[in-house]
Amino acid sequence: MDARTLDLLKQASTATISTQLLSRGLRNTFLHGVKPLTDRRMAGPAFTLRYIPAREDLDVLSVYQDYDHPQRKAVETVPEGHVLVMDCRGQGRAASAGAILAKRLEVRGAGGLVTDGTLRDTPAIETLDLPVYAQGASPLTNLAQHHAVDINVPIGCAEVAIYPGDILVGDGEGVVCVPQELATEVAEAAYEQERLEEWIAAEIATGKPLRGTYPPDRTTLERYHQQRTSG
Numbered sequence: 001m002d003a004r005t006l007d008l009l010k011q012a013s014t015a016t017i018s019t020q021l022l023s024r025g026l027r028n029t030f031l032h033g034v035k036p037l038t039d040r041r042m043a044g045p046a047f048t049l050r051y052i053p054a055r056e057d058l059d060v061l062s063v064y065q066d067y068d069h070p071q072r073k074a075v076e077t078v079p080e081g082h083v084l085v086m087d088c089r090g091q092g093r094a095a096s097a098g099a100i101l102a103k104r105l106e107v108r109g110a111g112g113l114v115t116d117g118t119l120r121d122t123p124a125i126e127t128l129d130l131p132v133y134a135q136g137a138s139p140l141t142n143l144a145q146h147h148a149v150d151i152n153v154p155i156g157c158a159e160v161a162i163y164p165g166d167i168l169v170g171d172g173e174g175v176v177c178v179p180q181e182l183a184t185e186v187a188e189a190a191y192e193q194e195r196l197e198e199w200i201a202a203e204i205a206t207g208k209p210l211r212g213t214y215p216p217d218r219t220t221l222e223r224y225h226q227q228r229t230s231g
Ligand SMILES: O=C([O-])CC(=O)C(=O)O
Pocket: 095, 096, 097, 098, 099, 100, 101, 102, 120, 121, 141, 142
């Protein structure tokens, strides 16, 4: 993904982006219930990790002795700038990762960490530079409920389909998934929409009514374009 597209998406709000996706027919793109833990904007390609339900005979603490355990391997292989997205089936009784793994992602230059489950060590995670999004906190380690199986396959996260390489964008409201092939046109359109809406908000602040202003009618749009080309 080119740097300009990622840059534009990072500046745009998830509200604007979800409107742009809706206008292209995509309604289910926002990861409902997944909230920011750090105050960092995010835009990067998805690198996925899929969990299935844990089973007591397999998911025991000694599995962490294996450095190739898929959860650990995902953290060590996510490419720079990519967002590690975890499918926990929306289940949050046990955490999908903790502060040491999150720190490792930050140090390795990952673009972010997203889970539809929970995280542990959240007071430490909240101090990181990494964009992090989760449904909340749970101190139990992942294998109490989750078994990591696949890396970089299509997953569901908060009931949204996420394919490796789709662009995940995060702001203060949460995370939206932009299909890879739409990323560039959505980024450009989101930028234009936000410039126009900034201008409309200023008009509303001066006392203009909604009718004719929001959405803008032809006369208002003409005024916007005139002011934009003259200034
Ligand atoms: O067990 C885990 O999820 C890993 C953990 O606590 C950490 O990364 O600090």
